[in-house]
Amino acid sequence: MDKKFSKKFIEEQKQRLIKDRQKSLSQIEILKTEDPFSDPEHASDNAAIDTDVREQMGHEAIEAQIKDLQKKINDIDNVLKKIQKNQYGLCERCKKNIPQARLKLIPEALYCVECEKTLRK
Ligand SMILES: [Zn+2]
Structure with a gap:
């Protein structure tokens, strides 16, 4: 099951991330x-x-x-790099696709729910 995200979705997420990054910077x-x-x-x-x-x-x-906020900016930077490398939505730990619904909720997510849980323990 290697479903790729649509270009449109990735582009939308990218715009959201850039906006979020600017917002976080001005909040700081x-x-x-x-x-x-x-x-x-x-x-x-x-x-x-x-x-x-x-x-x-x-x-x-x-x-x-x-x-x-600085951590968020850092995550956003990492995710933007992943978009450049065409790896957006790949979990950093298990390398599986992060569900689209999760990415919609947290565009800067670097891990799938499972890995996030494991890492937080
Ligand atoms: Zn994972």
């Missing part, structure tokens, strides 16, 4: 400006302790979100 920029630690006044202010704690939490939440 927005998050960076929201990070309380990026405020140049931060180091010198003598804010109350509870403010500092809140800032610390905000900083960590933002850092985590940026990390997630």
Whole structure:
């Protein structure tokens, strides 16, 4: 069962990935400006302790979100490379086709559901 995806489908996915990549990049920029630690006044202010704690939490939440977005961009880059090599939709681990429905849901998926589960254990 070696069903290839249609060119149209791959092209659509490619456009989605490029858009998602740009969106993620601009989200990172927005998050960076929201990070309380990026405020140049931060180091010198003598804010109350509870403010500092809140800032610390905000900083960590933002850092985590940026990390997630960077991982997504990284995945998208890998997938775009696969499209170039004509290997879009091939699971990185078992080399089987990833179901089209899954790719529609997660265009940057690098693994089939089975392998993803195994890798997460
Ligand atoms: Zn697999």
